[in-house]
Amino acid sequence: MILGHIGARMGSKGVPGKNVRILCGKPLIDWSLEQLLQNESVEQVAVSTDDPELYEYAVGKGALEIGLRPAHLATDDASKWDVWRDALIKSEELLGLADAFVDLDCTSPLRDPKDIDNALELFFREMPDMVMSCCVARKNPYFNLLELDTGGSLQVSKPLAEKVVARQQAPLVYEHAASTYVVSPAYLRAASSLFEGRVIPYEMPPERCVDIDSEFDFKLVELLMKEYLNG
Numbered sequence: 001m002i003l004g005h006i007g008a009r010m011g012s013k014g015v016p017g018k019n020v021r022i023l024c025g026k027p028l029i030d031w032s033l034e035q036l037l038q039n040e041s042v043e044q045v046a047v048s049t050d051d052p053e054l055y056e057y058a059v060g061k062g063a064l065e066i067g068l069r070p071a072h073l074a075t076d077d078a079s080k081w082d083v084w085r086d087a088l089i090k091s092e093e094l095l096g097l098a099d100a101f102v103d104l105d106c107t108s109p110l111r112d113p114k115d116i117d118n119a120l121e122l123f124f125r126e127m128p129d130m131v132m133s134c135c136v137a138r139k140n141p142y143f144n145l146l147e148l149d150t151g152g153s154l155q156v157s158k159p160l161a162e163k164v165v166a167r168q169q170a171p172l173v174y175e176h177a178a179s180t181y182v183v184s185p186a187y188l189r190a191a192s193s194l195f196e197g198r199v200i201p202y203e204m205p206p207e208r209c210v211d212i213d214s215e216f217d218f219k220l221v222e223l224l225m226k227e228y229l230n231g
Contacts, residue, residue: 001043002120003091003098003185004036006058007083008106009074010051014214019054019106021218024225028212029054030061031109031225037062039116042102044095048087050074066090081193088188100124101183107212108179110224111204119182119202129187129197134174135206142170174201177209 008019008029020027029047036045047058050069059065066087073083088101100123102116115133123131139145141157143164149155156164164170180202187197212218 001095001098002041002100002102003088003095004039004042004045005084005087005091005101005103006032006036006045006047006106007080007087007103008047008049008051008054008058009069009078010049010054011074011076015212015218018212018218019049019051020057023109023218023222024229027057028109029058029106032104032106032111033058033061033063035111035113035116036102036104039113041117041120044091046087046091048073048083064091064094066094079193081188081191084183085188088185092185098185101181101185101188103181103183105178105180105211108177108209109212110208110210110221110228111179112208115180115202115204115208119180122200122202123182126200127184128200129184129191130194130199131182131202132194132199133177133179133181133204133209134201135177135204135209137173137175138206140167140170140173142173143167174203175206175209177204177206178211179204179209 012018019029036042045063046066047063048069049055055068073086084103092098119131142160145157146154147157191197207224210217210221212221
């Protein structure tokens with residue numbers, strides 16, 4: 001049984017009410033929720049939220065009735081991992097044990113439906129603890145990310161013995177893209193954070209990995225979504 005999940009906390013300082021803000025004709029959450037509900041491999045979907053109206057909306061669309069997210073998981077410093085585990089436990093009480101837990105980030109709506117299928121295929125082929133969406137980093141700590149040394153001078157963040165003078169010479173570095181995750185339920189129950197086990201990348205192009213955390217991000221995603229919809 002493959003369980004889909006979306007986390008949608010009510011509070012947002014960067015973009016107030018962003019989870020239900022209209023993006024290209026429908027609430028932001030619908031771009032991810034509908035992908036899960038329409039995916040042939042995902043059997044059930046849970047939405048974790050502390051917003052009563054959003055919870056009722058999601059249940060009305062077909063999400064499981066797992067109740068509202070507890071208050072201690074609705075704070076600014078609550079971890080994604082603990083939210084996932086809470087949703088998994090409540091869902092498994094209703095459904096029985098899951099074989100995979102698929103999380104889509106509500107604020108990263110530009111994924112293609114095939115990204116869900118491809119991430120699931122990678123998970124069941126490789127059987128890691130988790131598949132995490134990533135994109136190749138546009139800035140690289142071996143080449144053009146900088147830090148101040150003790151004397152206040154700029155230095156490359158991760159210098160190598162052989163100096164890197166071109167981006168192509170630098171080791172491959174990924175950005176964690178908050179978009180699409182497939183997690184082993186056993187790992188989610190046992191571990192206390194994301195990177196304790198074998199976590200492997202599912203690589204996506206950067207234009208599908210933009211996460212909305214500010215008004216600028218929303219405008220950028222809206223522009224990219226219109227371009228995507230217009231084909």
